[in-house]
Amino acid sequence: MGGVLNGSEGKTQQIRKQLQEVIGKAPEIGKFxxxxxxxxxxxxxxxxxxELISLGIALAVRCEPCIVWHTEAAVRVGTTEEEILDTIKVAVCMGGxxxxxxxLKAYxxxxxxLEK
Incomplete structure (x- = not known):
């Protein structure tokens, strides 16, 4: 499960840049x-x-870039450590x-x- 989740600092910027590049080449993706x-x-x-719903779904479907993206977004809008843990618990109910x-990686x- 390495890669995307290791050193998540700056990963959302990288994802955003890649999305913009792909949308530039395939504008129909921009509609999505x-x-x-x-x-x-x-x-x-x-x-x-x-954002917490999106994080829970990302965990259940095991989408590493989505986990980083929605974890950062959730923290940015004031999500607490306890709320992240509750989201993980619900995701485990659905995703085992x-x-x-x-x-664990999302945490x-x-x-x-949260330390930023």
Whole structure:
């Protein structure tokens, strides 16, 4: 599970740059990015709740870049260590042991961002 989660500092910037490059070459992917922006905007659920939901799903489906992205985003909007841990617990209910292993990495990433 190395790679993306090791040294997560700056990984979201790298992901953002790669996305912009791909969207530049395949603009139709930008339509999906527009939808994501709308879906993640606060409505009935606030931004923090949506980021925690996204993190839980990322853990359950084992998407390493998504874990880094949504962990940083969750911390940026005020998520606490306890809220990260609760999210990991729910993800483990849905994703079992593999979600727990990825949850450990998400916790490590969260602590890194919380220390900033």
């Amino acid at each position: 990015a527009e939808y994501v922006h709308v879906a993640e905007s606060p409505k009935a659920l606030d931004t923090k709740t949506k 042991g593999p979600a727990l292993m990825y949850g 490590e990433v969260a602590l890194e961002f």
